[in-house]
Amino acid sequence: MKNMPTSNGLARGRASVLDALRNQPDPVGVDALAQAMARHPNTVREQVNWLVEHGHVTRIRQPREGRGRPAWLYQARGTRPGDAEYVELAAALAWRLQDASPDTRAEAMAAGRRWGSDLVDRKGSLADPSPEAGRRWTVELMEELGYAPEADEEARDVVLHRCPLLQAAHRFPDVVCAVHLGMVQAALERNGASPADAELTPFSAPGECRLRLGP
Numbered sequence: 001m002k003n004m005p006t007s008n009g010l011a012r013g014r015a016s017v018l019d020a021l022r023n024q025p026d027p028v029g030v031d032a033l034a035q036a037m038a039r040h041p042n043t044v045r046e047q048v049n050w051l052v053e054h055g056h057v058t059r060i061r062q063p064r065e066g067r068g069r070p071a072w073l074y075q076a077r078g079t080r081p082g083d084a085e086y087v088e089l090a091a092a093l094a095w096r097l098q099d100a101s102p103d104t105r106a107e108a109m110a111a112g113r114r115w116g117s118d119l120v121d122r123k124g125s126l127a128d129p130s131p132e133a134g135r136r137w138t139v140e141l142m143e144e145l146g147y148a149p150e151a152d153e154e155a156r157d158v159v160l161h162r163c164p165l166l167q168a169a170h171r172f173p174d175v176v177c178a179v180h181l182g183m184v185q186a187a188l189e190r191n192g193a194s195p196a197d198a199e200l201t202p203f204s205a206p207g208e209c210r211l212r213l214g215p
Helices: 014-020 029-038 041-053 084-097 104-123 131-144 166-170 173-190
Strands: 058-062 072-076 148-150 158-159 199-205 206-211
Touching: 014 029, 014 041, 014 072, 029 041, 029 072, 029 166, 029 199, 041 072, 058 166, 104 131, 131 148, 131 158, 131 173, 166 173, 173 199
Parallel strands: none
Antiparallel strands: 058 072, 148 158, 158 206, 199 206
16 A cells, blocks of 8 residues: 555655655755655655756755765755745754854854744734643644644643654754744743743654654
């Protein structure tokens, strides 16, 4: 059953890899993609190479950093997420990742909080803020930003099935996740929930991250 073609004519494994690449605004490496999809890197590499050969995916050299040959990154052809919020977060990350100071994580958290506050201003905060309403508002925001959240009944425990900046999160999880956590804290605080309760566990299980919004 797993090798049966989908509606677009691709085998299911190749189709799911293509869908994962289409959900990324930036090029992604095989290792990051395999981790997010909970698959073996060799399997993903084989499927990505097939997609490249058949014109569905573009292969791009990663910028050189240090010695050795730069790795390949992959990007689906056609339209991809282009929301201004993605661009804004990517710009904040690019600036933070160049900073090698001991306070990089703290500064990334601060950048995320500023970004989160700006998102609240754009979206509009709750008229009647409360802890539970603030948590639900934050989950809704994560959905709009492409994290594919799955929350429990009280929106205290959330599983994130997608990361819009997968490649950066794979290479710099501490910094990228600090930006994400700062954004969540700002969203909670501005809508009546406690930011101190927020906790993000990157790659808590194959293909997902865990976000705690309440005690």
